[in-house]
Amino acid sequence: MLRSRFARCAVVPATALAISIATPAVAEARPSAPASLAAPFRLVKIPGANGDKLDGATWIHQDGRPRPAIVLPSPWTQVGWHTYAVMATKYALAGYNVIAYSARGFGSSEGEVDAGGPLDVKDGSKALDYLIAHAPGRTTKVGFAGLSYGSGLSQLIAAHDSRVDAVAALSTWGDLGESFYENHTRHLGSVRALQTVAGNARLSAGTRQAFDDILTNRNIPRALAWAKQRSPQTYIKQLNKRRVPVLYGQAWHETLFPSNQSLKTFNSLTGPKRIDLSIGDHAGPEMTGMGGLPNHVTNDAKRWFDRFLKGERNGIDTEGQVNSQVMWKYWPWLRETRPNWGAFTERTQRLNLAAPEGKGADGGLSPAPSTGWRMGFTSGKDTTASAAGSVVFLAGYKEMVGLPKTYRTNTISRENAAVWTSTPVEATTRLRGAPKLRLTYTPTTAQSTIFAHLFDVDANGKAHIITHAPFTSLDGRPGRSVTADISLQAAAYDVPKGHRLMLAVDTKDTLYGDANGAGGTIAVSSPKARPSYLEVPTG
Template identity: 50%
Template sequence: MVSLYPELDEGALVQVVQALRTGDTSKLAPARAAEVAETRETATFLDGVKVPVGEGVELDAALWLHNGEGPHPLIVMPSPWAKQGWTVYTVQAMRFARSGYHVLAYTTRGFGESGGEVEVAGEKDIADGIKALDHLISQAGGPDSVGKIGFLGDSYGSGISQLVAAEDPRVHAVVALSTWGDLGEAFYENGTRHVASVRTLLGAAATARLSARTQKAFDDVLANENVEETLEWAAERSPYHRVDKLNERRVPVLFAQAWHETLFPGNQTLKMFNALSGPKRLLWSIGDHSGPEMTGMVGLPNRIWHEAHRWFDRHLREVNGDEAAAAAFDSESGAEDQIVSEIMWGRALESRATWHAATGNPERFYLTGPSEGAKDGGLLDKPTNGWHTTFATGTDTPATVADRIIFTGYAELAGLPKAYLTGKIDRAAAGVWTSAPLPSRHQLRGVPRLRLTVAPSAPDTTFVAYLFDVNALGVARIITHAPYTLLGGTPKTPATVDIALQVTGYDVKAGHRLMLVVDSVDPFYDEPNGAPGTITITSPDEDPSYLEIPLS
């Protein structure tokens, strides 16, 4: 059994639920006991709620109904991809309830105590979210007794929340944490299968009940079969393909994403963010999937959950036309800005009005061939053409995305990013290009881009490009990366490709070097190279190869 929430204390959450139910807080820490007692005074808690959604299927849910005079705004919280179901939201649901919201958190179909089968945010999941909202409205006294409505989800629940908001005009605002915009791009980035993420999702759903169609989609990704069919399946489950419906009503959406997200890479969420025309905000953080918001789930201070509460306070509360009170935002803190980024590795927060304002100006580093007696090529400010670098395929190198999905991100959160010993990268199995020591700090903000002319020896070839920050001792930290797959090419015939590396917010210290590594194997991705061969990278006079980084 794999967990997407390895640091979540399930036992502690169960104790909180039991205390909410019975009033016995003796097993809780004093602060949590006080929180439970206050919640019981201000709201009615009901667990074991069964939400009928049709065809004999019921969803396991919990309700927090505020006791004060209404109408009250509503929040519906579909569960993550986790066996714990709705309980992961217990602490935050209590806090929403105490501040005046009616809340319903439910376990998505196929997981935990809910009926049905896992459809991966399919039409049945959208219908379930609508039925869950209907149930909350009925329990809160009917349509005339409630205020505005929000949907909030982490991970799996975040995609469902966006999709429900697109289809149900009653939804006024969304919070989507560790989310996806384009599921097809998450599964097939630059034509490359994310096999490790699919295996992780299957492992995390080991106790769930997958529908036959869901199982087929995952099996097809792993087997590299029926790609177009799977992409159509994924499109139906992608908020990006319903963004026009969200824009018609200008639904406010708050996103939170990690820079080194391995399940739903940042570029596809950024694409969704940029496609929205209504109020929107995007919080970038150090770490991997769901890690940055984890401390909030267990009740510790957490800026992402703090922003989620403020987002709903701003867009769901109605305080007699008092816009300042309704907003409850502190403009001096940059809360009106669309982009807030936690920069690697100093952890400073940068707030910018728009994504355009947050993105640096492009600066090109041209790839060059190795100088005499050297193994690595260079990254220079002017092109030097007429060279080529050839490396063998089929052998992994120490250049990898991460040691483990999720877990490497938790180490980053603890201030322990993975260290790469660049001297151990076998130059026979990788192309390596290194800059001179940087004369000043370089602030990378945005999407680095790579243009390469490659000539593989096989018609189908996958390679992975990594961008590293290297100190004077040759120890590196990963800035960003991207895979790329060429299919159906003519062997040893040059082809020029443009690759968007994953979005980043990273400061490279003065005196450090940038290092670009390209190799052919990474455990995170597929391996269509087949028998060992070669990849040659060159730089034609008319179209030089270069790395373009956005510098602030």
């Protein structure tokens, strides 16, 4: 079921649309290289690394004029290059020569899935070689673009191949290790989703080993070393040396590659850059664009290439580096631009965690300092506080059509969680950035995992999730306190007047593995030396 949902939402196998050029959306294109209908669509076999043949297609103009080129490595799906059939046609009609290919091990491509390893990097260069060799005119500049898996491949190839002049990386990752192992917590939902969506793709032994290591909590350093080789963050110096222009697309409630690790890489880039942050989950914000419908992310990707491959002064590089949709009140039309990520947060408000005022009451979130208290709960049991629910991607996709997951705060077990709630906000609170939680707690087990969930709660106790993060302590001792400094995933969320912020901390979440044993307890405290508090970024 997960595979079919993802395939419907994340890929568009519309080959017929690719061959047809009668789409009204492309009439707006005004390329500097003259558009021509003489860009025949051809199925091709591309000689890849180690002699493996890659399944693909080309749209190459035959007029002999110098033209820019775009290479499209496929997402993580057996549909392969067909995902880009419509988008590639639109690029061709805008004057680009285009090649799209299925990454090794997927679809009809030979070889085994290298998950962004050296063979995938070589394949990208080989695909570019093929396009240049078969274009009758000179190739002027080169862009790589991709959705999901193809986005990571595009960045990695650009870091290793100096011919790449610009990148559009949609629903991407920057640090694969952090995606799989955030704050020493295994992201089981991410790995399981990749296994499921891969279907019968031929995963390499190294890829299977890394996935198994994460799932079984075995030899994590080996898995992280594997992931590091496949992370654009590792090659940031190469990208910055050439100042490669990079556009990112990311969903606020991304569950496959959570946004903070991508933001870390984005903020490390020193060349021209832009990030589009949207409501939804992995590959959701771009899905209509893959089918040729109006879409702000895929439209920005085209504008990015028109600017840096054709030299058009279209404003994409002067509008601001950060372009975001805002949850929830103004869904989905309100978009904000900021000159850079540093300007996204204008100020920070500290809300101290306070003890409950009465028996059975929640603790408070207060501007006033509050220390010297303890709140205990049982660990090892799940509650209704969760990052996204039991089905990866589904909650985020529903957000995109105005149906965010609803939580009833009275169903969160206070026996198995600690909860703190603010007073009603006096005016709309514009949360912008990554909230930070300092939490001092004492577990009865040597290893412990906690999950922090931040909610927006209305007067009736109905809540929507704003953000979350996991944290695991692996080197503690029973009865010894732990001070956790946790950066929750970044968000752009307007908390309406009269609503409350609620922080719920428990020890289970279906997206993650945990280190908690059964029958333990956790006592949250706020000593003077290490007080517990939540920092809320606003802007």
